Amino acid sequence: MDSEDPNSPGWTIGQAEAGVYAFYDFDGEPIYVGQTVSNMKDRVGRHLTGQRSDPVGKFVLDPFEVADIEVWTLPHIAEMGGKASVRTNAMRAYESTVYYMLKAGSLFNAVLNEAVPPALQPVELPWSVRGRIVPDELWEDRNHPDVRIARRAAHVGRLAQLVSERQLRGGGLRRTLHLQTQRLEWLTYQRLVELNLVEAHPGEPTDVDEE
Known part of the structure; x- marks a missing residue:
């Protein structure tokens, strides 16, 4: 989360206020895709700690299976005015694009999301940042x-x-x-x-x- 945001020079990934994120397991398989119009670090952190996270609470996502995280920040959506619902709607095409892209590359042709995003017209994705979150001593x-x-x-x-x-x-x-x-x-x-x-x-x- 402290990595520089390639789509917002001078900002870090964790500071992003809008974006799509994906979790991968130890085999590199995509296991969850989500999106947020709030602070990225807080949103991802809630999943990994199980705090106010429906996917964790419903046993869809096991935080201990998350080895890598990839983030696509969307500063142009963060800068949109109006209600959060407006930004959320603008995010849907990006979430759909990431979800079906990762699904197509999965060994199981699947991602574990309980709610499958609608298949919308794909959009061009911004630069992403992917990194391992499991320390070497625990790997x-x-x-x-x-x-x-x-x-x-x-x-x-x-x-x-x-x-x-x-x-x-x-x-x-x-x-x-x-x-x-x-x-x-x-x-x-x-x-x-x-x-x-x-x-x-x-x-x-x-x-x-x-x-």
């Missing part, structure tokens, strides 16, 4: 396959319990649960390959239709 432990499998299995269990306890109107959380189980299956299979217990195969995860 080896957090990136260990067995540690990641254990955390992801526990996370899937909590999400499954939430789904079972709620009368869901939409399918967003159920879709996220399905994607999380796919990611868990892939991670456990890769561990078996690594230990030479099975042979690697070229199969790809099943795509999931979005609502």
Whole structure:
């Protein structure tokens, strides 16, 4: 967040008042895309600490799975007058562009967002800044396959319990649960390959239709 903002010379990424951000896991897979018309550092920080963060509270996002963050700042939207809703509406095309760009490049052809952004006409994105947030001294432990499998299995269990306890109107959380189980299956299979217990195969995860 202290990196210089390439779209606002003299400002840092964390000072941006409008932009789109993406979280990536330890495999470089996109796991969440969001946008904000408030302070970027505060917004991202709430996700990583679980404070007033719906994606974390609903077990859509596990902060400990976030290895990298990428940010696209949008100073021209921050400078717009009027209500915050006006700036939020102006942000939608950028959020949609980032979401579907990352989805297309994902091994699972998916991002874990509960609410899928509408597919709008893509727009030209500004320069982005991407960086790793996990310190070197913690990387080896957090990136260990067995540690990641254990955390992801526990996370899937909590999400499954939430789904079972709620009368869901939409399918967003159920879709996220399905994607999380796919990611868990892939991670456990890769561990078996690594230990030479099975042979690697070229199969790809099943795509999931979005609502």
